Amino acid sequence: MQRFEIVVVGAGPAGIAAAVSAAESGAQVCVLDAGAAPGGQIWRGGAERHSRTAARWATRLRQGQQISVQQNTQVVAPLAAGELLVERPDGPQSIGYDRLILATGARELLLPFPGWTLPGVTGVGGLQALIKGGVPIKGRRVVVAGSGPLLLAVAAGLRRSGAEVRLIAEQSDWARLLAFGAQLPLDPARLLQALRLRATLGRTAYRAGCWVEQAHGAEQLEAVTLRHGAQRWREPCEQLACGFGLVPNSELAATLGCAINAGAVVVDYAQQTSVSGILAAGEVAGIAGVEAALAEGAIAGYIAAGRPAQAQPLLARRAAARRFARRLEHTFALRAELRQLASAQTIVCRCEDVHYAALAEHPSWRSAKIHTRCGMGPCQGRICGAATSVLFGWTPESIRPPVAPVALATLITTSSAHSINLEEHV
Amino acid sequence: MRTHYDALIIGAGIVGAACASELAQAGLHVAVVEQEIVGGGTTAAGMGHIVVMDGSLPELVLTSYSQQLWAELLAERPADHEHLACGTLWVAADAEELAEAQAKQARYSAHGIASRLVAAAELYALEPLLRPGLAGGLLVPSDSVIYPPRSAALLIERARNHGAQVISAAVCALRPSGVLLADGQTLTAEAVILAGGIRSQALAPELPLRAKQGHLAITERYPHIIRQQLVELGYIKSAHASSGDSVAFNVQPRPTGQLLIGSSRQFDRSERSVDQAMLAQMLRRAVEYMPALAQLTVIRAWTGLRPATPDGLPLIGPAWQRPGVWLATGHEGLGITTALGTAKLLAAQLLGHSAPIPAAPYLPARFDKETAHG
Numbered sequence: 001m002q003r004f005e006i007v008v009v010g011a012g013p014a015g016i017a018a019a020v021s022a023a024e025s026g027a028q029v030c031v032l033d034a035g036a037a038p039g040g041q042i043w044r045g046g047a048e049r050h051s052r053t054a055a056r057w058a059t060r061l062r063q064g065q066q067i068s069v070q071q072n073t074q075v076v077a078p079l080a081a082g083e084l085l086v087e088r089p090d091g092p093q094s095i096g097y098d099r100l101i102l103a104t105g106a107r108e109l110l111l112p113f114p115g116w117t118l119p120g121v122t123g124v125g126g127l128q129a130l131i132k133g134g135v136p137i138k139g140r141r142v143v144v145a146g147s148g149p150l151l152l153a154v155a156a157g158l159r160r161s162g163a164e165v166r167l168i169a170e171q172s173d174w175a176r177l178l179a180f181g182a183q184l185p186l187d188p189a190r191l192l193q194a195l196r197l198r199a200t201l202g203r204t205a206y207r208a209g210c211w212v213e214q215a216h217g218a219e220q221l222e223a224v225t226l227r228h229g230a231q232r233w234r235e236p237c238e239q240l241a242c243g244f245g246l247v248p249n250s251e252l253a254a255t256l257g258c259a260i261n262a263g264a265v266v267v268d269y270a271q272q273t274s275v276s277g278i279l280a281a282g283e284v285a286g287i288a289g290v291e292a293a294l295a296e297g298a299i300a301g302y303i304a305a306g307r308p309a310q311a312q313p314l315l316a317r318r319a320a321a322r323r324f325a326r327r328l329e330h331t332f333a334l335r336a337e338l339r340q341l342a343s344a345q346t347i348v349c350r351c352e353d354v355h356y357a358a359l360a361e362h363p364s365w366r367s368a369k370i371h372t373r374c375g376m377g378p379c380q381g382r383i384c385g386a387a388t389s390v391l392f393g394w395t396p397e398s399i400r401p402p403v404a405p406v407a408l409a410t411l412i413t414t415s416s417a418h419s420i421n422l423e424e425h426v
Numbered sequence: 427m428r429t430h431y432d433a434l435i436i437g438a439g440i441v442g443a444a445c446a447s448e449l450a451q452a453g454l455h456v457a458v459v460e461q462e463i464v465g466g467g468t469t470a471a472g473m474g475h476i477v478v479m480d481g482s483l484p485e486l487v488l489t490s491y492s493q494q495l496w497a498e499l500l501a502e503r504p505a506d507h508e509h510l511a512c513g514t515l516w517v518a519a520d521a522e523e524l525a526e527a528q529a530k531q532a533r534y535s536a537h538g539i540a541s542r543l544v545a546a547a548e549l550y551a552l553e554p555l556l557r558p559g560l561a562g563g564l565l566v567p568s569d570s571v572i573y574p575p576r577s578a579a580l581l582i583e584r585a586r587n588h589g590a591q592v593i594s595a596a597v598c599a600l601r602p603s604g605v606l607l608a609d610g611q612t613l614t615a616e617a618v619i620l621a622g623g624i625r626s627q628a629l630a631p632e633l634p635l636r637a638k639q640g641h642l643a644i645t646e647r648y649p650h651i652i653r654q655q656l657v658e659l660g661y662i663k664s665a666h667a668s669s670g671d672s673v674a675f676n677v678q679p680r681p682t683g684q685l686l687i688g689s690s691r692q693f694d695r696s697e698r699s700v701d702q703a704m705l706a707q708m709l710r711r712a713v714e715y716m717p718a719l720a721q722l723t724v725i726r727a728w729t730g731l732r733p734a735t736p737d738g739l740p741l742i743g744p745a746w747q748r749p750g751v752w753l754a755t756g757h758e759g760l761g762i763t764t765a766l767g768t769a770k771l772l773a774a775q776l777l778g779h780s781a782p783i784p785a786a787p788y789l790p791a792r793f794d795k796e797t798a799h800g
């Protein structure tokens with residue numbers, strides 16, 4: 001077993017900031033990340049290539065004297081107290097820690113509508129990741145739909161990659177967007193960002209109060225039905241990117257016993273969870289964007305390294321980022337119509353092919369899960385669990401290890417400190 | 427809502443559901459009170475192996491009788507129970523276990539249960555992934571697999587079709603001729619049937635029940651890589667141990683193509699969390715018997731609490747010193763199988779009919795200390 005003073009899970013902005021701050025305070029740090037390079041979702045494929053801020057953080061991470069960065073490393077389950085089971089390409093490992101910082105980020109919220117399982121339909125961030133992974137998009141007609149600022153960022157990226165973005169369909173309405181926009185000039189950095197996006201997007205149509213009702217196609221996506229007020233039309237396209245915001249990846253935290261509220265890990269002012277010695281930072285502790293992730297990560301890093309004074313100056317930045325996030329949340333709150341899109345036959349759980357009608361008769365997530373198999377497949381409810389909390393108000397529960405599908409051989413690895421004696425019955 | 431019933435059943439696990447179905451079909455006014463969801467207790471955590479076991483004679487009698495009842499029930503709508511007629515292959519590791527398999531075969535045959543000894547060569551023809559060097563096995567074709575929560579729901583549905591009511595409430599105390607619900611309401615009944623699984627003890631602390639925690643792990647889909655439920659012959663010893671922790675090789679094919687891997691037994695672990703060390707031991711045992719399992723992908727592990735009695739047999743019949751209260755609990759690791767037999771035995775006693783199999787070995791009074799001590 002390898003042992004470190006501080007282990008950080010996740011190398012997105014929050015994890016990078018946590019590791020750098022802790023190491024620069026003199027602690028010995030290990031970062032475990034499932035991806036191929038540091039960066040997380042927003043700086044996917046290596047932080048250096050993204051922005052100056054990203055590059056600066058990446059350099060500090062790389063140059064950190066006391067940081068061991070382990071990529072392609074999936075944390076699978078807690079072993080004994082203070083120990084994690086991880087899966088790496090070269091096999092399973094157990095990693096010990098004195099203090100743990102969870103920076104496991106978020107995933108997209110996908111909501112079911114007729115046709116959403118057709119090839120050609122992805123999440124918004126999902127399509128972005130595919131393109132960064134080299135999937136060709138040039139000349140393809142794309143509709144970007146759903147909700148939130150990610151729509152604009154991804155649409156801009158799509159255009160740069162040569163896609164023909166037919167339309168950006170934002171479900172929230174103009175009234176909310178304008179109220180939000182009116183506050184933007186107060187924040188010059190964000191205004192600039194918005195203007196740059198606007199320039200890249202050129203004349204791409206952006207419609208607010210507009211959403212996808214249905215995706216059509218025999219084998220592959222051919223068109224979508226869009227709804228805008230009383231208007232309804234069919235828009236031909238080969239690709240639909242549709243996402244409704246983000247949900248925290250709080251499964252690992254839950255298996256460690258951390259309190260969770262509304263899907264996010266509960267943290268105090270010092271980013272500490274309900275479990276002593278375990279901190280959380282970034283989207284896993286609430287969807288608040290990259291600025292908040294960086295501030296929270298740095299605070300968590302300083303606190304874990306025993307340098308609370310260093311964290312002090314970051315509190316105002318975190319508060320501002322979180323205020324901004326609350327405004328975003330209000331601006332992009334999901335409209336009630338989205339809960340009515342699925343028809344009786346629409347599949348809600350893709351792993352186990354469970355239809356909307358089969359779920360609707362159940363009183364709770366657990367009842368639906370046990371009796372319909374919803375959420376029992378390989379994704380263990382990561383997609384359909386979030387969707388059913390929007391559709392039915394259910395709370396997915398009983399997170400059990402492993403937190404991701406894992407080779408059985410990995411689970412045979414036990415803690416070095418803790419092994420059990422079986423009586424010889426056999 | 428009426429507040430007086432002929433029979434009031436506490437718990438809609440597989441046992442309570444089977445009792446409800448049986449009593450409602452017999453024409454009684456039945457209520458089932460469940461605090462959570464139908465089939466959501468230990469019933470949702472179990473393997474659903476409908477299996478004949480011969481750890482003792484009464485166990486053999488109850489499991490084989492129950493298996494016949496399952497065969498009748500499953501004949502109606504097998505797919506709804508996610509039934510898989512896979513049989514059991516008891517695996518003998520060495521000559522000693524093979525001798526045990528022969529003895530088992532003789533006992534089964536004496537009770538009219540078909541089974542067939544399998545030599546080493548045939549063992550590998552049946553299950554090529556088993557590790558080399560095993561001695562042989564015993565094939566029991568009549569054993570099969572169901573999905574327990576679905577079966578519980580179907581039994582409840584049948585009870586409802588015969589007029590039973592399902593009441594969503596928690597019973598917080600047993601009262602003379604009835605129960606007190608958590609909301610303060612009292613329901614009365616000629617007979618109160620306690621089928622609360624491991625939680626029965628909260629209402630009747632004198633019951634000799636202990637929790638035996640079991641772990642299970644489920645894989646992604648690998649259709650047809652095993653064909654029968656595979657259990658090591660040492661399993662029965664593991665199941666009947668009255669102390670200590672143990673694991674045994676026990677792997678089940680699901681109709682989805684997934685593999686359900688068991689099993690472990692740990693006493694007095696009341697929490698439901700996964701013990702990573704015990705899970706590892708259990709999986710290691712599985713890999714010892716079937717090395718290829720190490721390569722498969724596991725998507726989830728979980729635990730369940732088996733309600734265990736000191737002699738490993740359930741409590742079926744009148745509760746001692748509690749007039750009007752009947753017990754249907756303590757089924758340890760066989761409650762899915764024995765739920766149907768339990769319901770028949772209980773109904774026969776309640777209605778004064780002759781019992782289909784001898785009732786004495788399962789009567790709760792065997793644990794009444796006062797009569798036992800004179």
Ligand SMILES: Cc1cc2nc3c(=O)[nH]c(=O)nc-3n(C[C@H](O)[C@H](O)[C@H](O)COP(=O)(O)OP(=O)(O)OC[C@H]3O[C@@H](n4cnc5c(N)ncnc54)[C@H](O)[C@@H]3O)c2cc1C
Nearest residue numbers: 010012013014034040041042075104105125282283289290
């Ligand atoms: C699909 C998607 C696309 C996005 N695109 C943009 C965008 O273009 N622009 C924008 O401004 N914001 C975007 N966001 C939002 C952005 O991710 C956040 O604002 C911010 O990056 C959050 O940082 P974080 O460090 O909390 O989490 P993340 O950046 O999500 O990093 C979490 C990291 O933890 C790792 N991890 C998680 N669980 C484990 C585990 N068990 N074991 C090992 N490693 C683990 C993940 O692999 C990941 O590298 C996107 C979000 C998502 C989900």
Ligand SMILES: Cc1cc2nc3c(=O)[nH]c(=O)nc-3n(C[C@H](O)[C@H](O)[C@H](O)COP(=O)(O)OP(=O)(O)OC[C@H]3O[C@@H](n4cnc5c(N)ncnc54)[C@H](O)[C@@H]3O)c2cc1C
Nearest residue numbers: 437439467468469472473475597622623640730761762763
């Ligand atoms: C890992 C494992 C594997 C197993 N494999 C098998 C197998 O392959 N084959 C087999 O035959 N058996 C198997 N079993 C055993 C089987 O699962 C149990 O014996 C059986 O489920 C017990 O059923 P039950 O109805 O008594 O209890 P439960 O399913 O626990 O039901 C009791 C119900 O009563 C309710 N309840 C309790 N108290 C109250 C109250 N005060 N008020 C209202 N409601 C109440 C509970 O909410 C619960 O729903 C296995 C068990 C485990 C743990």
